[in-house]
Amino acid sequence: MPEIVLVAASEDAEFMITRGVPGEPLAARIAAGRPVTELFRDALRLLQAVPVEGCPFDSRIAARLREAEYLIAHGLCADDCDFDQWPGFAEPRDLLAHLDANRPDEDLVFTHGDLCDNNVFVDDRDNLYFIDLGRGGLADRWSDIAFILRNLRDDVSEDAADNFLKAIGTADNREKRTFFEQLDELF
Template identity: 25%
Template sequence: MPSDLAGPPHERTPIPESLRGALESWGLGSAHLRPVWQNSMGGLTFAVAPGGAQHPVDYYAKWNPLTTGESLADEAERLAWLAGKHPAPQVVALTSDAAGEVLLTHALAGDSAVSARWQHEPETALRALGHGLRQLHEVAIDQCPYSWRVEERQRHATTTAVVGAEPPSIDKLVLCQGDPCAPNTLIDPEGEFLAHVDLARLGVADRWADLAVMSMSLEWNYRDYDEQVFWDAYGIDPDRERLAYYRDLWNAEE
């Protein structure tokens, strides 16, 4: 994956014209937009408050430049499939033009696990991260049409050693988040898991594919935390061999 970490953008981040156009076409041209996230590929997420800056956020709008290789269409499709099976945003609209894609979803009543509040309460955050991932991994996969397995991912790996490495045996196939970094979990005001977001890679894989990246992302987002809180909340002990393999695979992907 790209080395530049995602994070909150500058408050004066320009609003892409294709995003403005999409919102106008959806009757939200006068809504207040606040940039809340920029991913490592250059994609942007804006909070959308139709009533103005002092009013509630009703929607989130994601803009993705077409040059990233990412797909908001893939995410919208997976969100539609996941509806009713696991907490995630509800799709409102999707559009694209020559510059990029725009995905509009309903807002949920919670904050990212890496918001200022939860960074200062890492034990609560790690517990919610573990509970949320375990809940996702318990979704039935017999009818899931999406895959995030090693075979597909190795095609995008840039490190020969990873491509040629023998993957560890599968522990348990589950529905994986596919981008399981801590920011992609929402926590409700009481400190409980609320939902997962950024699900363009949602698919069936060994659970350690998610566990490896989620646990690795803790050090990027928290200080003075006890990683064991996460493992206890999920309900498993770390498997160092599987963690090492899936972290190497993640870091080797384009």
């Protein structure tokens, strides 16, 4: 992870400035047609290996739903919500109510919170570096898996997403994957 150079706060915001990380984002490898499935597997393995005992960063479902409620109440919810993929939701509040009523059981690990091809960098020796961990912390393991699967399906192929699941040794948990994809629509 990048070295923190400066942390500052004002009444309106908090800021953290870090040094740059070496390498290129996985997005550049995808754009070049280079394989990334194993790199995503390694990134997930590294993050989930971080000990969570006493972790002060709470990204569990309850915390994320409270954050989404705040964003919606203050008109700060993402303005590009895509409800076409989930019929029955007309506005963010509908989706939030659905998520609140359908919380899955959580299998807690350390997560990135936005584990996608723009937030994982790789150098020429395949060493991995992470940026943008603002939502990192204790959360369900499927929160990161859902991001990776969506990223692979959207930017590589269904086969790449299936191969990723095989590489991590798990079957698709559609319920959890959908839950975390829907939750992300609000951010």
